[in-house]
Amino acid sequence: xxxxxxxxxxxxxxxxxxxxxxxxxxxxxxxxxxxxxxxxxxxxxxxxxxxxxxxxxxxxxxxxxxxxxxxxxxxxxxxxxxxxxxxxxxxxxxxxxxxxxxxxxxxxxxxxxxxxxxxxxxxxxxxxxxxxxxxxxxxxxxxxxxxxxxxxxxxxxxxxxxxxxxxxxxxxxxxxxxxxxxxxxxxxxxxxxx
Numbered sequence: 450x451x452x453x454x455x456x457x458x459x460x461x462x463x464x465x466x467x468x469x470x471x472x473x474x475x476x477x478x479x480x481x482x483x484x485x486x487x488x489x490x491x492x493x494x495x496x497x498x499x500x501x502x503x504x505x506x507x508x509x510x511x512x513x514x515x516x517x518x519x520x521x522x523x524x525x526x527x528x529x530x531x532x533x534x535x536x537x538x539x540x541x542x543x544x545x546x547x548x549x550x551x552x553x554x555x556x557x558x559x560x561x562x563x564x565x566x567x568x569x570x571x572x573x574x575x576x577x578x579x580x581x582x583x584x585x586x587x588x589x590x591x592x593x594x595x596x597x598x599x600x601x602x603x604x605x606x607x608x609x610x611x612x613x614x615x616x617x618x619x620x621x622x623x624x625x626x627x628x629x630x631x632x633x634x635x636x637x638x639x640x641x642x643x
Contacts, residue, residue, distance in 0.1 A: 452583065452590050454597040460578045461626060463634045470574050474567035477508035478560065486554035488547045494555070497547075498523035501559050505566055526565045527558070575630065579623045591622050598625070 459465065481504050488494045502519035506512065514522070524540050531539035531546075547555040584590045 452593040452597065454594060454601075457578060457582050457594070457626070460582075461575065461630045463630065466571065466574065466630070470570050471567060473509045474505070474563060474570060477505040477566075478563035480508065481505070481559070483556050483559055486556055487550040488555055490548075491544055494544050494547050495520060497555060497559070498527075498562070501562060502566075505563060509566075509570070523562055526562050530561045530565060575627055576623070579626055583622060585623075594622050595625075598622075 481501055483497065483501075488497065499516050499520045502523045503514060503516070506514055506519070506522075527543040528539040531542040533539075534542060537545070543558045543561075546552050547558050553560070583594060
């Protein structure tokens with residue numbers, strides 16, 4: 450199998466990713482009306498969590514989950530995102546924020562869910578691109594991608610002080626492609642400010 454570096458890098462272009470993946474998540478968050486920053490009780494909190502996740506997934510084209518699935522997804526996200534305290538789990542922390550309006554209240558909770566779903570979609574997309582264009586068990590494919598990547602971007606990486614050589618890149622091409630995408634986003638952001 451030959452590695453089509455142009456196709457891979459084209460699919461990982463930040464404009465392409467924004468148009469095809471990320472914008473729909475922003476639309477999902479912006480189009481959900483959060484009636485208030487402070488909820489009255491846990492039932493209202495759970496109702497908003499379930500409604501938001503259902504809305505978000507439908508908006509981005511992932512179908513209509515059951516209420517139990519939407520609530521479960523929201524709870525899993527909150528458990529990880531707000532798990533800062535040894536004495537209170539993430540869900541309880543988010544509920545407390547929504548009940549008293551602290552740290553942005555219910556809007557901050559929904560924003561965290563939206564950001565997590567968006568980040569997961571980005572990660573899934575990069576995995577899709579990588580795993581559909583590279584045979585991860587093929588040393589030849591990984592070396593071919595690494596060689597082509599270094600022919601184009603090696604001088605830039607060295608200029609910015611990165612000591613990753615072609616062989617290291619070849620053994621971790623998935624992470625290197627994600628790093629490449631992040632660098633391009635950073636450069637694009639700087640260029641927009643000029």
